[in-house]
Amino acid sequence: MTAWDSLAARRTGIPVFAPGHVWLAGAGPGDPGLLTLDALAGLAQADIVIHDALVDQRVLALAGPQARLEFAGKRGGKPSALQTDISERLIALARAGNRVLRLKGGDPFVFGRGGEEAMTLARGGVPFRIIPGVTAGLAALAAAGIPATLRGINRAVVFAAGHGAEEDFDWAPLARTGQPIVLYMVMHNLERITAAMLQAGIVGSTPAAVIVAATTPKQRVLVSTLERLAGDARAQKLEPPAIVVIGEIVKLRDDLLGAAISAKVSE
Ligand SMILES: C[S@@+](CC[C@H](N)C(=O)[O-])C[C@H]1O[C@@H](n2cnc3c(N)ncnc32)[C@H](O)[C@@H]1O
Structure with missing residues (x-):
């Protein structure tokens, strides 16, 4: 029995993918277990799946036998499809009567240009x-054993991109909140951004972590402090995709996993 048959047998109200429609879906961070049932329904019914570079192969393997897979990835520094070309292709394929699944890593509306599409x-x-x-x-964060919020520690979480058009982004207002900061797309700018955060007033000993390839077999976690993070990440040769988190919540990993806060990489 395929994953789709099993879903169809157990669940009522499965959305029907009509010809000429586009579904703009999040594929989650990697582990296919974190895919939503609606995304799985999309994979099973789609005629064509247009996916980004960070969509895990194990997720793509869940596409139905009729589905054609098409890569429309964008990776920093490498040749990539133009956003306007991707959007126009979605429109052309839908107008030709296809069921088009546009599959993006994580959530389509979080730093993924899903809003533009x-x-x-x-x-x-x-x-x-x-x-x-x-x-x-x-x-x-969850995969690394770091609670995003904990009563008595934080009341908010800041999500920010470490890479964008405005490279002179002012981190000071975010730093002043005293709330943990979770950074996407930051590895190429880690030195500069951690320096800017120190300048913005975050204490150098604030716990910080890098989580590479979360929820995949290549997951690695580096726990350090804000002032040492960039050097430790360089020494460990950590590469994107990675999430960086800066804040007291990182310390909670200690309690959860019994690990000391030091520059240490674990599986
Ligand atoms: C273009 S953004 C897309 C974000 C995506 N829409 C989401 O909601 O997760 C790509 C960035 O997401 C982060 N990322 C995506 N998958 C990841 C993973 N499995 N582990 C760690 N970071 C990941 C990295 O910071 C990467 O550079």
């Missing part, structure tokens, strides 16, 4: 559905 579909009059996904910022 949805707006283009709306403007083009193409019917579409948004399927949320488990975003890497939350999944990586």
